[in-house]
Amino acid sequence: MFFRVIFYFCIPLIYIHAAKNELSESQKEIDSFEKILREESALVVLFTQPCCECTDCVEAEVLLGGMSKEIEENLGVLVARIREPSLKSRYGVKKVPAMAYVRNNMTAMYDGLFEFEEVYAWLQDNRFPATAELDDSSFEHLTQAATGATTGDWLVMFHDGTCCKNRELIHLETAGTKMRNKVNVASVNVLKAPETSERFKITSCPEVIFFRHQRLYRLSLPDITSTTLRRFSEGFYKNSKAERVPMPPSLFDKFRDKTILFYKKNSYQVFVGLVISTICIMLYLIASAIKSPAEQKSDKKSK
Secondary structure, rough: HHHHHHHHHHHHHHHHHHHHHHHHHHHHHHHHHHHHHHHHHEEEEHHHHHHOOHHHHHHHHHHHHHHHHHHHHOOOOEEEEOHHHHHHHHHHOOOOOOOEEEEEEEEEEEEOOOHHHHHHHHHHHOOOOOOOEOOOHHHHHHHOOOOOOOOOEEEEEEOOOOOOOOHHHHHHHHHHHOOOOOHHHHHEEEOOOOOHHOOOOOOOOOOEEEEEEEEEEOOOOOOOOHHHHHHHHHHHHOOOOOOOOOOOOHHHHHHHHHHHHHHOOOOHHHHHHHHHHHHHHHHHHHHHHHHHHHHHHHHHHHH
């Protein structure tokens, strides 16, 4: 009886120990991946299941493993394999095998066949990110949205750095790789571009706007994926209401807006200052009025 009690008592301890080991292994993989991301400007990431649970995953691992040396020597890119579920969730991976191309903190997802020529060509064609990062100083200069749009059509995602769970920006970059040399793709952090976000009346994040021929079209679909972004840019935008692109604010507009903003933030101080100024002016006028007759009297006496 005693040994049976000990046996049943030990079973939970065994499970707890196994769970701790599994947790530590997962954390090691996460920490190792984060370290590589910090140190490398470009990285190919293969997401798979644990060994032998998925035939397609094994084939993809063999393919990327055989290509890794050539990819590193010719493209200067390391290849990493990820099995940790939380990392898959971070990149929105729902089906494996899946491959991501991370460069300069921008990620594009591969959606082709896992064949040597196709994978290598995609990596080579997308060595540089397709998404441009715009702010108040560069938006109109690069897009020319209101002044002629000679640089072409632009698909722009407005975000605040937190509203996008990173996946929306991944979808944007993935769509950009598909539309390279056809549609320009960009992101705008509204916190770093307040004038631009005010100009286009951005009230929620993320918000996607397509700019074409001095007109803008807002994406109203609730689900943002690389497919919906691409289809919207390639023709679905016609189902949205066309708005004329507003001109960028002039120096006078900026001065006026800053003045109004200053007044709104400091209305009490401005009011107190006006009252004090008014009282000082009135006292000065009263003192001048009283002083003037007195001076006239003294002049008469001196005569």
